[in-house]
Amino acid sequence: MIDKTVASAHEAVAGIPDGATVMVGGFGRAGQPVELIDALIAQGAGDLTIVSNNAGDGDTGLAALMAARRVRKVICSFPRQADSWVFDGLYREGAIELELVPQGNLAERIRAAGAGIGAFYSPTGVGTELAEGKETREIEGRLYALEYPIRADFALISARAGDRWGNLVYRETARNFGPIMAAAATTTAVQIDEVVPLGSLDPETVVTPGLFVDRVVEVGERSWLQDGVFIGGVDLEGRPLAPAGSGDTEEAS
Amino acid sequence: MSAISRQELAQRIADDIPSGSYVNLGIGAPTLVANYLTEDREVVLHTENGMLGTGPAPEPGQVDPDLINAGKQAVTAVAGAAYFHHADSFGMMRGGHLDICVLGAFQVAANGDLANWSTGAPGAIPAVGGAMDLAIGAKQLYVMTDLLTKKGESKLVASCSYPLTGLGCVSRVYTDYAVFDVTDDGFAVRELFGDTTIDGLRDLVGLPIADFITTPSSGGER
Numbered sequence: 328m329i330d331k332t333v334a335s336a337h338e339a340v341a342g343i344p345d346g347a348t349v350m351v352g353g354f355g356r357a358g359q360p361v362e363l364i365d366a367l368i369a370q371g372a373g374d375l376t377i378v379s380n381n382a383g384d385g386d387t388g389l390a391a392l393m394a395a396r397r398v399r400k401v402i403c404s405f406p407r408q409a410d411s412w413v414f415d416g417l418y419r420e421g422a423i424e425l426e427l428v429p430q431g432n433l434a435e436r437i438r439a440a441g442a443g444i445g446a447f448y449s450p451t452g453v454g455t456e457l458a459e460g461k462e463t464r465e466i467e468g469r470l471y472a473l474e475y476p477i478r479a480d481f482a483l484i485s486a487r488a489g490d491r492w493g494n495l496v497y498r499e500t501a502r503n504f505g506p507i508m509a510a511a512a513t514t515t516a517v518q519i520d521e522v523v524p525l526g527s528l529d530p531e532t533v534v535t536p537g538l539f540v541d542r543v544v545e546v547g548e549r550s551w552l553q554d555g556v557f558i559g560g561v562d563l564e565g566r567p568l569a570p571a572g573s574g575d576t577e578e579a580s
Numbered sequence: 581m582s583a584i585s586r587q588e589l590a591q592r593i594a595d596d597i598p599s600g601s602y603v604n605l606g607i608g609a610p611t612l613v614a615n616y617l618t619e620d621r622e623v624v625l626h627t628e629n630g631m632l633g634t635g636p637a638p639e640p641g642q643v644d645p646d647l648i649n650a651g652k653q654a655v656t657a658v659a660g661a662a663y664f665h666h667a668d669s670f671g672m673m674r675g676g677h678l679d680i681c682v683l684g685a686f687q688v689a690a691n692g693d694l695a696n697w698s699t700g701a702p703g704a705i706p707a708v709g710g711a712m713d714l715a716i717g718a719k720q721l722y723v724m725t726d727l728l729t730k731k732g733e734s735k736l737v738a739s740c741s742y743p744l745t746g747l748g749c750v751s752r753v754y755t756d757y758a759v760f761d762v763t764d765d766g767f768a769v770r771e772l773f774g775d776t777t778i779d780g781l782r783d784l785v786g787l788p789i790a791d792f793i794t795t796p797s798s799g800g801e802r
Contacts, residue, residue, distance in 0.1 A: 354629045354666075355652040356645055380666075407707035415705055427706050430628065431670030431713030438667035451674060452712045454747040470747070499663055500630045501646040506665040534665075549645075557644060563654055565645045 331493040331543045332522055336366035339516040339544040343372045343481050346399075350437070350508040351379040351389060352484035356564055358501035360518050362546045363483040364388045373397040378437070378477055380430065380504065382406035382414040393417055400424035402477060404433050429457060432474055434507060440476035441510025441539070449474045482512030486535070487555075489519045490526075493540025494533045502534065509539040516542040520549055581784075582774035583727070583756035591616040592773075593724060593754050597623055597680060604628065604673070604714060606683035607651040610724050613682055624660075626678055628710045630669045633661025650710060670710070673717025681718035683711070685725045685753075687740040690766035690787060692750040694723065695742035715746030727755035727784060734785045736760065736767055757781060761792060768792040 333339050340363055343349065349367070353359030368391055375398050382401045383389030390413040392398055406414050406425060417423040428436070429451050439447055448471030452458040462473040484505040486495040495517060497505055509515045522545045548554075551561045560568055584592070586609055594616035597603060604626045605611050614636070617623045625634040627649040634649055635656035643654040664672075672678060687695040697711040698704070715721060725735055736753065752770075753760040758781055759771040768790035769778055782789050 355648060357629070357648050357652075358646070405707045405709040407705040411705075418705055419703070425706075427708055429708050429712040430666070430710040431674055431717075434666035434670050435674075449674070450716050453716075455712060455744045457708065457712065497663075499644065499646040499657070500627070500648055502663055502665050503630050504666050507667045551644060551646075559642045559644065561643060561645060563643055563645050563648070563652075568641060 329537075330491045331537065331540060332491050333542050333544050336362045336518065336544050336546065337369065339363055339518070339542045340366045340370050340481075340483065342514075343367065343370060345372055346374045347372060347480040348376040348378065348478070350479040350482040350484075350504070350512055351377055352482070352504045352508050354380050354500070354503040355384075357499075358485050358497070358503045358505060359388060360483045360485040361388055362518050362544075363485075363516055364392060367483065368392050368395060368397070374399045376400040376402065378402045378433075378479055378508075380404055380433065381408060382411055382425075384408050384410045386413065390414065393423065396422070398423060400426065402426040402428060402433070404428055404430040427457060433477070434504065436474055436477040437504065437511045438507045439474075440478035441507060444476060446473055446475045448472065477511065479508070479512040480514065482508040482515040484508050484515065484517050486517050486519045488521050488523050488528070489517060489540070489543050490523050490528055490537070491543070492525060493517070493535075493537030493543055494528050495519070495535040495537075495540065496528060496532060497534055506535045506539075509535050514541045515539060516544070518544050518546045520547065520552070521545055581757060581776040581780045584773045585756075586612060587615075588773075589724060589754055589756055592759070593682060593722060594618075596722075597621070599623065601679040602626055602632070602677065604678055604681045604718060606681065606711075606714060608684050610682040610684060611649075611651065613724070626669075626672065627655070628666075628669050628673065628714065630664050630666060631657065631661060632664075633658045635661070670713050670717075673713055676717070676719060678718040680720050680722060681714050682722045682724050683714055685723045685735060685750075686742045687735050687737050688723055688725075688750050688753050688762070689737055689739045690762070691739075692748040692762040693740050694721070694745045694750050695740040696723075697745045698743045700743045711745050715749045720751040721749050723750050723753045725753065725755055727757045734787075736785045736787060738787060757784070760789070763790065763792075765790060
């Protein structure tokens with residue numbers, strides 16, 4: 328019997344060694360595998376290379392992992408945010424390495440790794456400092472730069488639901504990097520709201536087939552859903568809104 | 581010479597977006613354009629984090645943390661919306677499937693080069709996001725910007741001094757004084773706002789500027 332479900336987030340991140348390359352899904356808050364990142368912090372692996380769109384914000388999640396000095400290098404498209412003070416400080420101090428990659432090249436390099444592509448020519452970034460030193464080629468009158476795949480030892484992603492085979496469905500724009508990171512890593516761990524019985528996901532709507540997934544952990548329903556239905560009542564970070572009586576809730580009625 | 585407001589400029593750009601277009605509006609001022617896309621036109625908005633059919637901000641209390649735009653702001657989904665992963669989303673752009681992209685700029689060069697991701701200031705932490713992909717991704721790239729910097733320098737330049745985002749990618753520049761096409765021969769004015777004159781623009785910009793106002797141009801098609 329195939330059963331990829333594991334009992335805890337700690338089990339889901341077990342075995343990540345020092346020096347590993349770890350992909351972390353999410354775009355901003357949407358799709359961030361918060362529980363898995365926390366488990367990785369507790370697990371203790373260091374000297375990590377993190378592949379993620381952003382480089383952490385505030386003091387939690389990726390920022391906390393970096394603050395604990397466990398990240399050697401970040402490969403991302405947009406490290407600088409209003410509240411990316413942890414990364415900013417480490418970068419200025421020279422304590423963290425940055426490989427800055429245009430977002431679409433980042434996505435395609437991850438996709439290429441999962442799809443067995445050796446390298447590809449992309450028009451994005453040609454003629455800019457981010458393509459300096461890269462092999463270029465003119466194809467049918469357009470300039471391209473050679474881009475190599477980015478693969479990882481582990482991918483940590485988030486989805487809405489899955490079954491014991493690891494078939495996944497996502498939610499809205501929280502899908503972002505999930506499907507391509509799942510395919511690009513040797514071991515893919517997924518946190519989901521709920522494990523559903525095998526056969527209950529419509530095969531027509533499965534987004535990530537279970538073959539790309541190794542470990543699935545149920546972390547409970549996100550607070551803005553109830554039985555899979557959107558109920559709102561939270562801010563963009565998923566925190567409950569101020570109690571009734573504030574201007575916001577009046578307008579919402 | 582008088583300049584028009586950000587809102588008036590957004591309205592002016594919206595007027596040039598035909599029904600049926602697939603459009604990406606960049607972070608910042610370009611997102612204002614969405615406010616002026618009237619409902620008699622079906623314009624499908626793409627957001628590069630993975631959605632077509634992006635709708636306006638939700639009512640308070642209806643914010644959905646899973647439903648955001650590329651600026652990480654809460655949005656809604658219109659009827660007919662679709663979600664997809666990042667590689668598909670950027671493939672849509674790189675593959676030339678979007679009709680129009682509207683971006684801000686630090687500088688646009690007379691050959692259509694765009695600089696809008698970094699001022700190159702020493703010590704600044706670099707961040708590019710999707711800027712370079714957006715620059716080369718749509719059939720037409722419109723830039724929405726003030727003509728002048730806060731110091732009064734022209735953002736239309738002979739060649740960009742800031743780090744480049746893309747080569748020869750800009751089709752048209754909508755500024756608060758005038759609309760310019762980027763042609764094989766440099767900038768050409770297609771529309772003046774208020775009491776702006778071409779000679780006045782030439783003084784502000786300090787570059788040769790062709791007069792296309794009475795001659796309908798094919799400039800902007802790429």
